[in-house]
Amino acid sequence: MDLEDTKEEADYRASVRAFLDANAEPRSRSAAPARFYQVNEDRLKIAKAWQAKKAAAGFAGIRWPTEWGGQGLSAIHDVIYQQEEGKYAVPKGVFEIGLGMCIPTMMAFASKEQLERYTGPALRGEEIWCQLFSEPHGGSDLAGLRTRAVKDGDDWVINGQKIWTSGAHLSDYGILVTRTDPNVPKHKGLTMFFIDMHAPGVEVRPIHQMSGASHFNEVFFTDLRIPDAQRLGEVGDGWKVALTTLMNERLAVGDEPRPDIDDLFAFAQKFERNGKPAIKDPVVRDRIADWYAKSKGIEATRYRTFTRLSRGATPGPEASIGRVVNAMKQQEMARFALEMMGAGGMVSDPSVSQNGGEFQLSLLSSPGARIAGGTSEILRNIIAERVLGLPGDVRVDKDMAFKDVPSGRG
Amino acid sequence: MNFEFSDETQEIAGQGRRFLAGKDCLKTVRASLSGGEGSDAALWREMADLGWAGAAIPEEYGGHGIGYEALCAIAEELGRSLAPVPFAATNLAAEALLRTGSEEQKQAWLPKIAAGEATGTLALSEGNGPISEDAVTVRYADGKLTGTKWPVAHGATADFAVVVARDPDGRIVQVLAELGDGVTRTKLDSIDASRPQARLDFDGAPAALLQSNEDPWDATLSVIDRAAIITAFEEVGGAQACLDMAVDYAKTRYAFGRPIGSNQAIKHKLADVFVALELARSNAMMGALGLLSGEQDLSLAAATARVSSIQAFVTASSENIQTHGGIGFTWEADPQLFYRRANALALGLGSQDFWKDRLISALERRHAA
Numbered sequence A: 001m002d003l004e005d006t007k008e009e010a011d012y013r014a015s016v017r018a019f020l021d022a023n024a025e026p027r028s029r030s031a032a033p034a035r036f037y038q039v040n041e042d043r044l045k046i047a048k049a050w051q052a053k054k055a056a057a058g059f060a061g062i063r064w065p066t067e068w069g070g071q072g073l074s075a076i077h078d079v080i081y082q083q084e085e086g087k088y089a090v091p092k093g094v095f096e097i098g099l100g101m102c103i104p105t106m107m108a109f110a111s112k113e114q115l116e117r118y119t120g121p122a123l124r125g126e127e128i129w130c131q132l133f134s135e136p137h138g139g140s141d142l143a144g145l146r147t148r149a150v151k152d153g154d155d156w157v158i159n160g161q162k163i164w165t166s167g168a169h170l171s172d173y174g175i176l177v178t179r180t181d182p183n184v185p186k187h188k189g190l191t192m193f194f195i196d197m198h199a200p201g202v203e204v205r206p207i208h209q210m211s212g213a214s215h216f217n218e219v220f221f222t223d224l225r226i227p228d229a230q231r232l233g234e235v236g237d238g239w240k241v242a243l244t245t246l247m248n249e250r251l252a253v254g255d256e257p258r259p260d261i262d263d264l265f266a267f268a269q270k271f272e273r274n275g276k277p278a279i280k281d282p283v284v285r286d287r288i289a290d291w292y293a294k295s296k297g298i299e300a301t302r303y304r305t306f307t308r309l310s311r312g313a314t315p316g317p318e319a320s321i322g323r324v325v326n327a328m329k330q331q332e333m334a335r336f337a338l339e340m341m342g343a344g345g346m347v348s349d350p351s352v353s354q355n356g357g358e359f360q361l362s363l364l365s366s367p368g369a370r371i372a373g374g375t376s377e378i379l380r381n382i383i384a385e386r387v388l389g390l391p392g393d394v395r396v397d398k399d400m401a402f403k404d405v406p407s408g409r410g
Numbered sequence B: 001m002n003f004e005f006s007d008e009t010q011e012i013a014g015q016g017r018r019f020l021a022g023k024d025c026l027k028t029v030r031a032s033l034s035g036g037e038g039s040d041a042a043l044w045r046e047m048a049d050l051g052w053a054g055a056a057i058p059e060e061y062g063g064h065g066i067g068y069e070a071l072c073a074i075a076e077e078l079g080r081s082l083a084p085v086p087f088a089a090t091n092l093a094a095e096a097l098l099r100t101g102s103e104e105q106k107q108a109w110l111p112k113i114a115a116g117e118a119t120g121t122l123a124l125s126e127g128n129g130p131i132s133e134d135a136v137t138v139r140y141a142d143g144k145l146t147g148t149k150w151p152v153a154h155g156a157t158a159d160f161a162v163v164v165a166r167d168p169d170g171r172i173v174q175v176l177a178e179l180g181d182g183v184t185r186t187k188l189d190s191i192d193a194s195r196p197q198a199r200l201d202f203d204g205a206p207a208a209l210l211q212s213n214e215d216p217w218d219a220t221l222s223v224i225d226r227a228a229i230i231t232a233f234e235e236v237g238g239a240q241a242c243l244d245m246a247v248d249y250a251k252t253r254y255a256f257g258r259p260i261g262s263n264q265a266i267k268h269k270l271a272d273v274f275v276a277l278e279l280a281r282s283n284a285m286m287g288a289l290g291l292l293s294g295e296q297d298l299s300l301a302a303a304t305a306r307v308s309s310i311q312a313f314v315t316a317s318s319e320n321i322q323t324h325g326g327i328g329f330t331w332e333a334d335p336q337l338f339y340r341r342a343n344a345l346a347l348g349l350g351s352q353d354f355w356k357d358r359l360i361s362a363l364e365r366r367h368a369a
């Protein structure tokens, strides 16, 4: 047993490091977490330039086939790149959905001409993609979506609304799942398309999140007309196509969201309560030890996953473990840090707040981690059903025409 | 990246699992609740023949030298089957001897341990309270021990004990005592009779100093660190058995016209057990990696493994009872046996508060360095 790279992996890691050393700044432990930044025009420019540089150096589309500008390498190479990139202060969060989910879906279902047109610009960061799945009526119950696509000659006309679409306000294209037949059970009446986000009939309205940032949006479609050529997969096969997208969810390899357990430990060492560092308090020790054990458990579980990847396996549903644990832990740790500060914990003003207000910000942004990309409840269902093999839920809507499915509050 | 047991180790684990499945360990464990022998001496000798007693004992001392990876895998199988054998206690004593015994002491005991002819134990606790240097009062003077130790795992049957005591100057010492003359042994009822506990009263019992160039208290804690990693595997094995049992029951038991496992209250509970178990398994493997690579200070890895494996087994065993409903609360059903073992293991080698404190202390040392 060891945690060493194979010779080939070590060589690859060295080449990644050489690239990063030459082109990026190491991330300092004290730097504010990059993900908290609201993306604006300037930051978008920086992000695009970085993506172009990665693509030129051969560190984008690592797992994509070479035919479409990728490197044709394995998941473990992708993991190695992400591990190393995580140590540098580089822009993140703009291209993941497009490169990790949308384009791979295109690769499975779009025509050769379309792929020639779209993969390159996406890879080089020239065009951004978003995932138009969730709706006011269908988040967890994605197949309950209502956005209608109606055939009109060689075109489709689309009306309806998507919501929570990350990065739609920055995006040039999106993959869109719609309902084409409400008279059959819900999973059977769906069809997938890709669309131009700048086309007439598409309106994007940013949503203000509880954390203060606006990363996601409402997207409205009013008589949006698209050619049948933009259909991905067969009519009525949209569910199957959507599952392809979801299976491509980015490998959970990233670091824990900051502030992480090390930030909390450092804070408890530095912060004084009753005239001594908080870490000397048995209660503080007890709680931090719990989170440390969880945090290391996730890290070591990831090593086990990498071992399987390194031997050629594909990641399974057990990848959900990290997300279930991290989402809750992040929220609990933020709350605990504020509790240590007492009344001062309310104050996020960086002029006086400990640690520049990062724990307050974490308190307000962490609830999203329990919802995004599948809620913790849905992830537990997946673990129970797909890993443990427990029976599925009773489904009242399974064999019913979609139009007859009860829809509660509206 | 090669963070998985080797094929060879998995082979050993597979053999162990098949062997133990044929032994009906749960029957012995259940019998121990009604006054039967808590420990199956014949089974232990068979295991010794398979090389398990001396897995981590070097060949020069009559061991099998198959190493720590195999020892961890075996521990997991013992945990899964609840095997009623003095594995953990004897292993702990052997570790202490390997670390601090003289050549003569090693030659005297280690071959016998490996052959299944002798078992040992560590006598550290003196009643209630956490593991602490201050709690040690048993005296060692002029080659003789005086005082009382309890609880001592397998203390009523072990052939020798490594005893943590104080010399006339009040300094901590580790001594080796053959459990015979001058020792009164009393079996104590406990929550897990298949890991029997005893009280040892030393009344001038002969004993020999264990020498080391390490501080004897630090040496004791180092041995406990190593044992904690092995115990973590027992706990992982036990937790896995509980989860398997609960999942199986949840699929086949019907209520309200459907399997109880189709209800989310059951599903999410068992998903959480799975998550806790996987984290514990991963942390235990990191501990194993530390053992294998011969790292000297294993306190952080051991504490991390220990905290998550206690939590995983305790949770798995209690949620297994819950998943079974009324039948799970009966004397005859198996879940209680795992619940007893989980809680005994959680207490026997330093409980969570001790290990959490040890974990944070290790982090503090690392940051100070």
Ligand SMILES: Cc1cc2nc3c(=O)[nH]c(=O)nc-3n(C[C@H](O)[C@H](O)[C@H](O)COP(=O)(O)OP(=O)(O)OC[C@H]3O[C@@H](n4cnc5c(N)ncnc54)[C@H](O)[C@@H]3O)c2cc1C
Residues within 6 Å of the ligand: A097, A131, A132, A133, A134, A135, A136, A137, A138, A139, A140, A141, A163, A164, A165, A166, A167, A216, A368, A369, A371, A372, A373, A374, A375, A376, A377, A378, A381, B264
């Ligand atoms: C930061 C963020 C970014 C996002 N980005 C995108 C994006 O880019 N594209 C996109 O399409 N979507 C995106 N989403 C949407 C996200 O996928 C959904 O919010 C999520 O799937 C939950 O759906 P919902 O909001 O409709 O809640 P609901 O499905 O209505 O859930 C409400 C509550 O009911 C629970 N619940 C629902 N069904 C079950 C069940 N069967 N069993 C147990 N509990 C259940 C949920 O767990 C939750 O607690 C994003 C969300 C967030 C927070």
